[in-house]
Amino acid sequence: MYCVVHGGIDRELRTKSVEYLASLPFDGYAIGGSLGNGKQELKELLDWMMPLFDEDSSTNRRRKPRHLLGIADEESIRNAVVRGIDTMDSCYPTRVARHGTILTREGSIKIKSGKFARSFGAKLDERCNCSTCTHYDRAYLWHLFKANEPIAVSLAAQHNIQYMSDLMSDIRQEIMDDKI
Numbered sequence: 001m002y003c004v005v006h007g008g009i010d011r012e013l014r015t016k017s018v019e020y021l022a023s024l025p026f027d028g029y030a031i032g033g034s035l036g037n038g039k040q041e042l043k044e045l046l047d048w049m050m051p052l053f054d055e056d057s058s059t060n061r062r063r064k065p066r067h068l069l070g071i072a073d074e075e076s077i078r079n080a081v082v083r084g085i086d087t088m089d090s091c092y093p094t095r096v097a098r099h100g101t102i103l104t105r106e107g108s109i110k111i112k113s114g115k116f117a118r119s120f121g122a123k124l125d126e127r128c129n130c131s132t133c134t135h136y137d138r139a140y141l142w143h144l145f146k147a148n149e150p151i152a153v154s155l156a157a158q159h160n161i162q163y164m165s166d167l168m169s170d171i172r173q174e175i176m177d178d179k180i
Helices: 011-022 039-054 074-082 092-098 131-135 138-146 151-176
Strands: 002-005 028-031 066-069 087-089
Touching (some): 028 039, 074 151, 092 151, 131 151, 138 151
Parallel strands (some): 002 028, 028 066, 066 087
Protein backbone atom coordinates (compact mmCIF):
# COMPACT_ATOMS: atom_id res chain seq x y z
CA MET A 1 0.00 0.00 0.00
CA TYR A 2 1.34 3.40 -1.00
CA CYS A 3 0.79 6.72 0.72
CA VAL A 4 0.20 9.82 -1.38
CA VAL A 5 2.49 12.77 -0.79
CA HIS A 6 0.62 16.04 -1.23
CA GLY A 7 1.43 19.70 -0.79
CA GLY A 8 1.32 21.19 -4.26
CA ILE A 9 4.48 23.06 -5.17
CA ASP A 10 4.84 24.36 -1.60
CA ARG A 11 8.16 23.03 -0.32
CA GLU A 12 7.21 23.24 3.33
CA LEU A 13 3.94 21.33 2.86
CA ARG A 14 5.56 18.65 0.67
CA THR A 15 8.41 18.22 3.15
CA LYS A 16 5.97 17.86 6.06
CA SER A 17 3.97 15.35 4.03
CA VAL A 18 7.06 13.26 3.22
CA GLU A 19 8.32 13.38 6.81
CA TYR A 20 5.00 12.31 8.31
CA LEU A 21 4.17 9.63 5.75
CA ALA A 22 7.69 8.18 5.87
CA SER A 23 7.17 7.56 9.59
CA LEU A 24 4.30 5.18 8.77
CA PRO A 25 4.68 1.60 7.48
CA PHE A 26 3.73 2.12 3.83
CA ASP A 27 5.20 -0.06 1.07
CA GLY A 28 5.98 2.89 -1.20
CA TYR A 29 5.35 6.52 -1.97
CA ALA A 30 3.03 8.07 -4.54
CA ILE A 31 3.48 11.70 -5.46
CA GLY A 32 0.18 13.33 -6.25
CA GLY A 33 -1.88 16.45 -6.04
CA SER A 34 -0.88 19.57 -7.90
CA LEU A 35 2.46 18.94 -9.58
CA GLY A 36 2.93 22.47 -10.88
CA ASN A 37 1.89 24.35 -13.98
CA GLY A 38 3.74 22.59 -16.73
CA LYS A 39 6.73 20.40 -17.30
CA GLN A 40 9.29 22.88 -15.98
CA GLU A 41 7.56 23.23 -12.60
CA LEU A 42 7.25 19.44 -12.38
CA LYS A 43 11.01 19.10 -12.97
CA GLU A 44 11.73 21.75 -10.34
CA LEU A 45 9.39 20.04 -7.87
CA LEU A 46 11.06 16.66 -8.38
CA ASP A 47 14.55 18.22 -8.23
CA TRP A 48 14.11 19.42 -4.67
CA MET A 49 11.64 16.80 -3.44
CA MET A 50 13.20 13.51 -4.56
CA PRO A 51 16.28 13.86 -2.31
CA LEU A 52 13.86 13.80 0.66
CA PHE A 53 13.26 10.14 -0.14
CA ASP A 54 16.98 9.37 0.21
CA GLU A 55 17.24 10.82 3.72
CA ASP A 56 16.77 9.03 7.03
CA SER A 57 17.95 5.48 6.48
CA SER A 58 16.06 4.33 9.61
CA THR A 59 12.76 4.41 7.70
CA ASN A 60 14.15 2.70 4.57
CA ARG A 61 12.85 5.52 2.39
CA ARG A 62 15.59 4.94 -0.13
CA ARG A 63 14.53 1.34 -0.76
CA LYS A 64 10.81 1.95 -1.24
CA PRO A 65 9.33 2.52 -4.71
CA ARG A 66 8.24 5.98 -5.81
CA HIS A 67 5.21 6.44 -8.04
CA LEU A 68 4.17 9.60 -9.90
CA LEU A 69 0.42 9.99 -10.26
CA GLY A 70 -1.20 11.12 -13.49
CA ILE A 71 1.87 12.02 -15.56
CA ALA A 72 2.78 10.07 -18.68
CA ASP A 73 3.77 12.22 -21.62
CA GLU A 74 7.17 11.18 -22.92
CA GLU A 75 9.12 14.26 -21.84
CA SER A 76 7.73 14.13 -18.30
CA ILE A 77 8.41 10.39 -18.06
CA ARG A 78 12.04 10.85 -19.04
CA ASN A 79 12.43 13.78 -16.63
CA ALA A 80 10.82 11.81 -13.80
CA VAL A 81 12.86 8.63 -14.29
CA VAL A 82 16.22 10.41 -14.13
CA ARG A 83 15.08 12.06 -10.90
CA GLY A 84 14.24 8.75 -9.21
CA ILE A 85 10.63 7.96 -10.09
CA ASP A 86 10.11 4.21 -10.48
CA THR A 87 6.57 4.00 -11.85
CA MET A 88 3.81 6.27 -13.09
CA ASP A 89 0.25 6.08 -14.36
CA SER A 90 -1.88 8.17 -16.63
CA CYS A 91 -4.71 8.12 -19.13
CA TYR A 92 -2.54 10.23 -21.47
CA PRO A 93 -2.03 7.71 -24.31
CA THR A 94 -5.74 6.88 -24.58
CA ARG A 95 -6.94 10.43 -23.96
CA VAL A 96 -4.87 11.87 -26.81
CA ALA A 97 -5.91 8.93 -29.02
CA ARG A 98 -9.56 9.93 -28.57
CA HIS A 99 -8.70 13.26 -30.17
CA GLY A 100 -6.73 11.76 -33.05
CA THR A 101 -3.19 12.18 -31.73
CA ILE A 102 -0.90 9.29 -32.59
CA LEU A 103 2.37 8.84 -30.67
CA THR A 104 5.34 7.93 -32.86
CA ARG A 105 9.08 7.72 -32.50
CA GLU A 106 9.33 10.78 -34.76
CA GLY A 107 6.93 12.78 -32.59
CA SER A 108 3.17 12.87 -32.28
CA ILE A 109 0.96 13.27 -35.34
CA LYS A 110 -2.58 14.57 -35.71
CA ILE A 111 -4.11 11.82 -37.84
CA LYS A 112 -7.17 13.99 -38.66
CA SER A 113 -4.95 16.28 -40.73
CA GLY A 114 -5.75 16.20 -44.43
CA LYS A 115 -2.12 15.40 -45.25
CA PHE A 116 -2.78 11.81 -44.16
CA ALA A 117 -5.79 11.31 -46.47
CA ARG A 118 -3.61 9.69 -49.12
CA SER A 119 -0.94 8.11 -46.91
CA PHE A 120 -1.71 4.68 -48.32
CA GLY A 121 0.66 1.98 -47.08
CA ALA A 122 2.25 4.25 -44.46
CA LYS A 123 2.30 2.75 -40.97
CA LEU A 124 1.50 5.03 -38.06
CA ASP A 125 5.04 4.37 -36.80
CA GLU A 126 7.49 2.51 -39.03
CA ARG A 127 9.13 0.69 -36.10
CA CYS A 128 5.88 -0.36 -34.40
CA ASN A 129 4.53 -3.89 -34.64
CA CYS A 130 1.20 -3.36 -32.88
CA SER A 131 -1.94 -4.78 -34.41
CA THR A 132 -3.02 -1.35 -35.67
CA CYS A 133 0.27 -0.73 -37.49
CA THR A 134 0.31 -4.28 -38.83
CA HIS A 135 -3.17 -4.13 -40.37
CA TYR A 136 -3.99 -0.47 -41.10
CA ASP A 137 -2.29 2.52 -42.67
CA ARG A 138 -2.45 6.25 -41.95
CA ALA A 139 -4.95 6.87 -44.75
CA TYR A 140 -7.40 4.34 -43.34
CA LEU A 141 -7.15 5.76 -39.81
CA TRP A 142 -7.63 9.25 -41.26
CA HIS A 143 -10.78 7.99 -42.99
CA LEU A 144 -12.11 6.34 -39.81
CA PHE A 145 -11.65 9.53 -37.77
CA LYS A 146 -13.19 11.72 -40.49
CA ALA A 147 -16.17 9.33 -40.75
CA ASN A 148 -16.54 9.39 -36.93
CA GLU A 149 -16.23 5.63 -36.80
CA PRO A 150 -15.90 4.52 -33.14
CA ILE A 151 -13.26 1.93 -34.07
CA ALA A 152 -10.88 4.81 -34.93
CA VAL A 153 -10.43 5.65 -31.26
CA SER A 154 -9.86 2.00 -30.32
CA LEU A 155 -7.23 1.51 -33.02
CA ALA A 156 -5.44 4.75 -32.12
CA ALA A 157 -5.52 3.89 -28.41
CA GLN A 158 -4.22 0.39 -29.08
CA HIS A 159 -1.27 1.85 -30.97
CA ASN A 160 -0.56 4.55 -28.35
CA ILE A 161 -0.56 1.98 -25.54
CA GLN A 162 1.90 -0.17 -27.48
CA TYR A 163 4.04 2.91 -28.12
CA MET A 164 4.14 3.69 -24.38
CA SER A 165 4.92 0.06 -23.55
CA ASP A 166 7.82 0.13 -26.02
CA LEU A 167 9.01 3.45 -24.59
CA MET A 168 9.06 2.05 -21.05
CA SER A 169 10.87 -1.06 -22.25
CA ASP A 170 13.53 1.17 -23.85
CA ILE A 171 13.87 3.19 -20.64
CA ARG A 172 14.24 0.00 -18.55
CA GLN A 173 17.00 -1.13 -20.91
CA GLU A 174 18.74 2.25 -20.61
CA ILE A 175 18.62 1.88 -16.81
CA MET A 176 20.08 -1.63 -17.01
CA ASP A 177 22.81 -0.35 -19.39
CA ASP A 178 23.67 2.44 -16.88
CA LYS A 179 22.70 5.13 -19.37
CA ILE A 180 20.21 6.56 -16.86
